[in-house]
Amino acid sequence: MSEVPHYVLYEHAVGYALMKIKEFEDAGLIIQEVDASIADVSKFSGIIKLAAFDPFKNTEAALENANAISEGICNPEYLLSGLAHADLINFLESSLPQKKKKLILGVNDSKLAGSLTEANVGIKLVFGGVVTEILRGVRVHFAHLAKDLPHHSLAKAQLSLGHSYSRGKVKFDVHRVDNMVIQSIALLDQLDKDINLFGMRIREWYSYHYPELFKLVPDQYKYAKLAVTILDRNKMHENENLLAEITEILDGDEEKAAEVVEAARTSMGMDIADLDLVNIERFASRVASLTEYRQRLHEYIKDRMNSCAPSLSALIGEQVGARLISHAGSLTNLAKYPASTVQILGAEKALFRALKTRCKSK
Structure with a gap:
């Protein structure tokens, strides 16, 4: 002025x-x-x-x-x-x-x-x-x-x-309940990234000893649990309950469990030292525990969203609703946003890229 x-x-x-x-x-x-x-x-x-x-x-x-x-x-x-x-x-x-x-x-x-x-x-x-x-x-x-x-x-x-x-x-x-939702969904996204990264690392590490397991069990959580259970494939005969434990990890699939045991016996993987197995076991246990915590956190987010924003959860789901609240900063801010703003929440990069290149966004 x-x-x-x-x-x-x-x-x-x-x-x-x-x-x-x-x-x-x-x-x-x-x-x-x-x-x-x-x-x-x-x-x-x-x-x-x-x-x-x-x-x-x-x-x-x-x-x-x-x-x-x-x-x-x-x-x-x-x-x-x-x-x-x-x-x-x-x-x-x-x-x-x-x-x-x-x-x-x-x-x-x-x-x-x-x-x-x-x-x-x-x-x-x-x-x-x-x-x-x-x-x-x-x-x-x-x-x-x-x-x-x-x-x-x-x-x-x-x-x-x-x-x-x-x-x-x-x-x-x-006293703002949506604060808990915002922090939880941010932690959930970070856990997803960490679990994917650690899952790839444990596959690469344990594949030196048992490379066939990855093709048989692509699921990261089950792979980490099996790595902890099997460990040294040359000593599987020492565990009498190994087949039952593997079957339980694979949700009762006895045929798949038998394939895992048979592939371990005929694996072309290299032998591995006991000290290396100890570190693999510790790391695989951490990956499995992180995955279990991620599942519990997901249930917690569902409960909190159904408590503080039941209509939003029923309309678009708990995770998407929680991410919208996180992008808006609070449930109150999200409620005040016009439809045009809600439409681009979380997709700002794609929007500006489409405007810049003048082409349709995918």
Whole structure:
């Protein structure tokens, strides 16, 4: 914004401050003055002066105002319009000059400017540009501009409000059930990648000793379980229950179990040292346990999705629904999205590639 405000609003943990600005004809001049005086409080005081200050009554009032400005989360009884808190409206009406038609007030946030406009405060509001530079200087020198306030009180107020505001944010996030869904689906996707990678590694490793097993049992989980059960194919005769254990792993398929045992006896794989077998067994056990955990996690996601978004789960399935929630950031955000946005969630790369090449996406 090129216009120079007459006043700027500064929100501090102890209250609202209205800062009066020395008159400048051009916005470029005040930016130069602020930049030149930012390190010298005496020079900065010649440009900006404290016109009015309204302290908060207590920490609860400070938290209400902070929430009203940042998120709009406060008691409707204290809310006049949008994000504009009643305390702020009253402060501006009592502190600004009566003739407000040509008055320009600078605020730090565009949303706050919009809500003050909706509240009909009767003044012109600007933000960004010059206002940002001015408020940067006010933030640095506020303790000197507000001389009646002790420095330790300012620091304590900031610390107290910061803790209260953060505590409220954390509690708010904890009660969001969709957070668990978002984290779980991200973990599920990572587990899928890891299991595929580790499954390929155990196949390559154990195939030196028993290369035929991969063609007989392509399933990664069953392959890892069989690798742990068989281990050294030259010592299979020592385990009397080996065939029954293999049959159980293969879901009762006795013919396939017999093929596995017969192929192990006639395998053309190389002999392998006991130390190598120990490491193969440990790694295969980890792959199998990861796969089992992945199955339990999938059931957990189904339960959570049926709990927090049953309609979405019934419509498109638990995993796809969970991925949509993850891409949107929350179930609330997903519900607010238009159909055109939901359509491209997770397919942004394909969309932009199709737009760039001007061809149909697959």
